[in-house]
Amino acid sequence: MNYDILKTPFKIGKMTVKNRIAMAPMGLNSGHIDGTIADDEIDYFEERARGGTGLIIMGCQFLTQELAQGSMEGYLDNTYVIPQLTTLVEAVHRYDAKICAQLSCGTGKNAFANMLKDGRPVSASAIPSMFNPDLLCRALSVEEIKKIMDEFTFSAKLLKDAGFDAIEVHAHAGYLVDQFMSAVWNKREDEYGGSPENRMRFATDIVAAIRKAVGPDMPIIFRMAVKHNFEGGRTLEETIPLMRVLEKAGVDALDIDSGSYENIDYIFPPAYLGDACMADVCDTARKAVSIPLLNAGNHTPETAVELIENNKADFVLFGRPLIAEPEMAKKLFSDRRDEVRPCIRCNDDCIGRILTRLTKISCSVNPSTGFERRFKLEKSSNPKKVVVIGGGPGGMEAARTAALMGHTVELFEKEAGLGGQLRSAATPPFKSQLRALVTWYQRQLEITGVKVNLNSAIGVDDAVLESADAIIVATGAIPCEPNIKGIEKTVNILDAHLDESKLQGDKIIYCGGGLSACDSALETAMKGTQVAVVEMLGEVAIQDHFINKASLIPMMLNNGVKLYTSHKVTEILDDGIKAIDGQGNEVFIAGTSVVSAFGMKANTAVGQAIDERYHEKVKLVGDCAQVGKVGGAVRSGMYAAMSLE
Secondary structure (H helix, E strand, O other), X not given: OOOHHHHOOEEXXXXXXXXXXXXXXXXXXXXXXXXXXXXXXXXXXXXXXHOOOOEEEOOOEEOOHHHHOOOOOOXXXXXXXXXXXXXXXXXXXXXXXXXXXXXXXXXXXXXXXXXXXXXXXXXXXXXXXXXXXXXXOEEOOHHHHHHHHHHHHHHHHHXXXXXXXXXXXXXXXXXXXXXXXXXXXXXXXXXXXXXXXXXXXXXXXXXXXXXXXXXXXXXXXXXXXXXXXXXXXXXXXXXXXXXXXXXXXXXXXXXEEEOOHHHHHHOOOOHHHOOOOOHHHHHHHHHHOOOOEEEOOOOOHHHHHHHHHOOOOOEEEEOHHHHHOOOHHHHHOOOOHHHOOOOOOOOOOOHHHHHHHOOOOOOOOOOOOOOOOOOOOOOOOOOOEEEEEOOOHHXXXXXXXXXXXXXXXXXXXXXXXXXXXXXXXXXXXXXXXXXXXXXXXXXXXXXXXXXXXXXXXXXXXXXHHHHOOEEEEOOOEEEOOOOOEOHHHOEEHHHHHHOHHHOOOOEEEEXXXXXXXXHHHHHHHOOOOEEEEEOOOOOOOOOOOHHHHHHHHHHHHHOOOEEEXXXXXXXXXXXXXXXXXXXXXXEEXXXXXXXXXXXXXXXXXXXXXXXXXXXXXXXEOHHHOOOOOHHHHHHHHHHHHXXXX
């Protein structure tokens, strides 16, 4: 595909952006307790600017620490934050990129309970907290609203003094501004509630407060959902007049997509939602207003070209894709599309790290994200001969990293192709980015000069190990086979993914409800086959987080997958299975084929033998060291290679 249209400049107000590739705002959770941003954040954004991105929109900066409600994104209530922000701005300007600060007055009802220090969330009205419906939010008083407007003016002036090119108002995802704009949350009866005009007063007052600080020339962008995608939420038709109010109020561009925390998968769209999953809102917005539009939502370079060519939007926002590949623009514009590392939309090491560990983001396929300076690769002064055993994600990343550091690398893979378990996990149509990742690694190994040996099993007695200076073992994991009567009659989960001919008949039972089983079950059900998933625990895909499951589980149910949770399989029969349900009753579930998906265990046989003989030069990475997800394998592979001295 020709990506030249993405090179073209475009203006937002009086600001000219050099190309149509913009970085979507995503919080890093790396700010300091005093409100200043971290040096790591500066390095992170500088890397994306160096990679050719035209416009960078930061994750939200909060007006005050109180309104930040515990999120470590930085806040803007004191002038001492300016110098560090200026360092960021000038680091980005060095590469002729524009940078926009996103301003937020808080998450309102969407505050995460583990980030609330005390008290109740604030909102437009006394509505239930999103993550604790038993806790009612406290409605802001008119006096508090006036104070917030003064804080917007103060914070906007800080951003202007720091040198930012534009300011974006965070009114998205059901956050506090959106709670004022939307009838489903705004139950006020004063000048900030009731009619659509009154509900928009909070938003238009914000625009006026910012304009008061920055003057007529600095662009103001407004980020909003054009539809909420839940019953009772704001619809496309209801949003049209609101967009026109914003344009009349002096907003220079709209940053648009869909969703709210009521359907959180649209806030952090997983693989199941597919490509360009929120581009459908652009037609409505284009007809409603004449100001520029920015659109996000699982875009690829190809959907970006389509969006711009069809005049559906003026900028394409890439969030996680630019986390995974900071040099996307530079590579696209120099005919190196095959070198663009794909985001696999797993949500594990970006938003997942924030939600589950309260730490800063990184990336499953690019572990250097968030650690750009610390993990910068340098050529080794003592090049080594490195042997990598296993061509899964951990082995491929170890080989790639070692080669980039100047080592001579030879990789051995016992199968006929690279990818390891990714080859099976990538078979569903909704896992296209996993397939792209395997292809990307294959290309990377070519570029870096790694010698790849397929159909080549390596044992402890192979001479190549004796002559190697370093050995990295990445032999992955193998399916568990519990001691269940009839287990020999099953198809293991890897084969179920790779060879659908092994799934005989029209009723397929998956014994075990982990993520791989759920993906395969959904893939099978989408072809019209009857599918059941039997899981001993109380829920399926228990190791995956709720954002992904917000898409996965409804898709499974909508495609007819029957979920038998709290069911322990006791016997595999020719025509189905026996299980014990949660009440201790024996049940029979009929099926024509049974898939064994009882989990994976480390494939340690080869690695242990090699480690025993060559311990001082052996490193075990990926699932053969600890069974986990793609990100863990990639990270351990990179670490192993970087530690070579």
